[in-house]
Amino acid sequence: MSDRLLLRGNEVIAEAAIRAGCQCYFAYPITPQGELVEHMARRMPALGRTFIQAESEVAAINMVYGASAAGVRTMTSSSSPGISLKLEGISYIAGSNLPAVIVNVVRGGPGLGNIAPAQSDYFQATKGGGHGDYHMIVLGPSTVPEAGELTALAFELADRYRTPVMILADGLLGQMMEAVELPEPIDPATLPEKPWATTGARGRDPNIVLSFDLAPENLKRMNLELQAKYDAIRAAEIRYETADVDDADLVVVAYGTIARIAKTVVRMARDEGLRVGLFRPITLWPFPYDALRELAGRVRTVLTVEMSAGQMWEDVRLAVAERAGTPFYGEMGGVVPTPREILSEVRKHAH
Amino acid sequence: MPTDTAKTVTVFSRPKSLTDVRFTYCPGCHHGIITRIIGQVLDELGIQERTVGIAPVGCSVFAYLWYRCDALQVAHGRASAVATGVKRARPDLVVFSYQGDGDFASIGTAESIHAANRGENITVIFVNNQIYGMTGGEMAPTTLVAQKTITSPDGRDPKTCGYPIRFSEIIAQLDAPVYVTRQALYDTRRILDCTQAIRKAFQNQVEGKGYSLVEILSTCPTNWHMTPVESNRHVAEVVTKVFPLGDLVNRG
Numbered sequence: 001m002s003d004r005l006l007l008r009g010n011e012v013i014a015e016a017a018i019r020a021g022c023q024c025y026f027a028y029p030i031t032p033q034g035e036l037v038e039h040m041a042r043r044m045p046a047l048g049r050t051f052i053q054a055e056s057e058v059a060a061i062n063m064v065y066g067a068s069a070a071g072v073r074t075m076t077s078s079s080s081p082g083i084s085l086k087l088e089g090i091s092y093i094a095g096s097n098l099p100a101v102i103v104n105v106v107r108g109g110p111g112l113g114n115i116a117p118a119q120s121d122y123f124q125a126t127k128g129g130g131h132g133d134y135h136m137i138v139l140g141p142s143t144v145p146e147a148g149e150l151t152a153l154a155f156e157l158a159d160r161y162r163t164p165v166m167i168l169a170d171g172l173l174g175q176m177m178e179a180v181e182l183p184e185p186i187d188p189a190t191l192p193e194k195p196w197a198t199t200g201a202r203g204r205d206p207n208i209v210l211s212f213d214l215a216p217e218n219l220k221r222m223n224l225e226l227q228a229k230y231d232a233i234r235a236a237e238i239r240y241e242t243a244d245v246d247d248a249d250l251v252v253v254a255y256g257t258i259a260r261i262a263k264t265v266v267r268m269a270r271d272e273g274l275r276v277g278l279f280r281p282i283t284l285w286p287f288p289y290d291a292l293r294e295l296a297g298r299v300r301t302v303l304t305v306e307m308s309a310g311q312m313w314e315d316v317r318l319a320v321a322e323r324a325g326t327p328f329y330g331e332m333g334g335v336v337p338t339p340r341e342i343l344s345e346v347r348k349h350a351h
Numbered sequence: 352m353p354t355d356t357a358k359t360v361t362v363f364s365r366p367k368s369l370t371d372v373r374f375t376y377c378p379g380c381h382h383g384i385i386t387r388i389i390g391q392v393l394d395e396l397g398i399q400e401r402t403v404g405i406a407p408v409g410c411s412v413f414a415y416l417w418y419r420c421d422a423l424q425v426a427h428g429r430a431s432a433v434a435t436g437v438k439r440a441r442p443d444l445v446v447f448s449y450q451g452d453g454d455f456a457s458i459g460t461a462e463s464i465h466a467a468n469r470g471e472n473i474t475v476i477f478v479n480n481q482i483y484g485m486t487g488g489e490m491a492p493t494t495l496v497a498q499k500t501i502t503s504p505d506g507r508d509p510k511t512c513g514y515p516i517r518f519s520e521i522i523a524q525l526d527a528p529v530y531v532t533r534q535a536l537y538d539t540r541r542i543l544d545c546t547q548a549i550r551k552a553f554q555n556q557v558e559g560k561g562y563s564l565v566e567i568l569s570t571c572p573t574n575w576h577m578t579p580v581e582s583n584r585h586v587a588e589v590v591t592k593v594f595p596l597g598d599l600v601n602r603g
């Protein structure tokens with residue numbers, strides 16, 4: 001039987017990671033994801049697992065690299081400026097085909113910004129951020145319970161595809177408390193073997209983990225293998241949610257915290273007789289281009305709402321491809337739009 | 352000509368823990384000697400099948416090719432952090448990082464100091480040749496005062512570039528490390544001493560004692576613009592004045 005608990009988003013992600021069999025967690029403190037580190041500091045050693053407060057974000061992601069290569073489930077978490085520091089390591093993890101889970105509880109930027117919720121790391125998460133032709137799977141939870149579910153999924157996908165997976169949350173989701181039911185814990189010993197891991201070359205040839213080859217033709221082959229993996233992920237792992245889209249004239253596209261607010265807006269708009277629906281990408285990479293394009297052919301307007309200057313908006317316009325109008329409404333700097341503010345944008349475009 | 356009374360006696364052979372892959376190092380460089388000593392020590396301790404090597408960025412970037420061990424090639428400067436991750440995930444493994452002076456004592460300063468300060472039960476081989484060899488001979492944090500490199504063409508000026516950093520002495524100030532030593536390879540005696548030190552650094556880990564660091568003064572004939580013989584003499588007569596040999600910490 002699973003427990004029903006009242007927890008913050010940060011704590012839910014931490015506890016879901018533990019229950020997914022995360023054996024090594026490494027992080028450096030930063031607001032607004034402090035409770036995640038705190039929870040892990042308390043729980044991991046008690047379970048005989050590894051918690052290290054690393055000397056830096058750079059060190060933490062490289063500890064993840066080592067633990068992942070050694071074949072265990074491993075995670076790090078941070079917030080925007082700290083994720084910037086991790087990007088070198090994320091590129092190496094992607095290039096070395098290592099599974100890892102990275103949590104970004106996004107705050108206002110650029111630079112030091114502030115500690116209020118934001119969605120301005122979308123480009124960084126979905127378009128690379130680090131160097132080289134790589135992607136990571138990016139999951140955008142919209143509620144606290146979903147943050148837990150997607151954390152469990154993140155570990156599954158990371159292992160299945162040997163790839164970094166990012167949970168792209170925000171400060172609101174990290175701090176908010178909700179009732180959640182957490183899944184039964186997975187015993188790490190029951191997880192599938194990783195025959196590629198560096199566990200000691202006993203009775204076999206050495207396993208080498210690297211992202212390096214000086215010969216261009218070899219590195220090209222490694223890149224083609226990465227791209228083939230990304231194609232497989234695009235084919236199988238795209239996730240999104242729709243609400244009230246069947247008769248809609250206008251569809252709001254939003255993810256994360258804003259998608260939750262947008263659900264309220266859709267209800268308010270419907271009460272006014274406006275035919276409004278919601279399209280919520282859950283995988284931000286791979287982005288649900290095809291599903292949104294198909295939907296755009298059936299509506300007049302696709303309104304993107306984000307807590308950024310319009311980062312996901314670029315993917316929305318790519319998907320819609322001028323089949324519908326694509327206005328944008330965004331807030332920045334940690335300002336969270338109210339349902340009423342979004343509704344007034346909806347009204348502008350719904351007639 | 353062999354006669355029926357002659358017997359073949361093996362006095363020297365390639366360690367089992369080394370592969371047959373040819374080294375990429377320049378003639379006269381000490382990296383090859385260090386690699387061989389590590390292979391020999393892995394054989395002697397019988398730990399090859401549970402050893403994981405961490406290869407850095409620099410001349411030894413290919414280190415993962417030389418050992419019959421599992422290995423990782425990692426980001427510049429981060430080898431001690433990666434070694435931490437591997438060791439914490441699987442404490443039964445023997446984990447060593449192999450790092451140059453740029454990797455360990457410049458770009459990896461934070462990772463190097465904090466892995467030592469946590470007392471990670473790992474073995475760090477720190478190769479100090481006072482120059483960036485792989486990238487073509489730039490100044491290193493360990494470059495001697497007045498030493499000419501392509502980025503200190505008039506010689507290292509302490510007014511603008513500071514002094515050669517004695518990184519092992521910094522590590523030796525910490526409470527956690529159990530063994531910190533500086534060795535060299537410019538003659539047979541030094542090679543035997545260095546072999547002892549590397550053996551001890553691995554033995555410490557096998558016995559669960561904690562962090563061991565072996566700094567080795569190495570040569571770079573190519574970028575020093577010296578012959579191998581001149582390079583050895585330079586280490587013996589000049590470099591050891593700035594970087595004295597011997598144990599700095601021995602809590603074994």
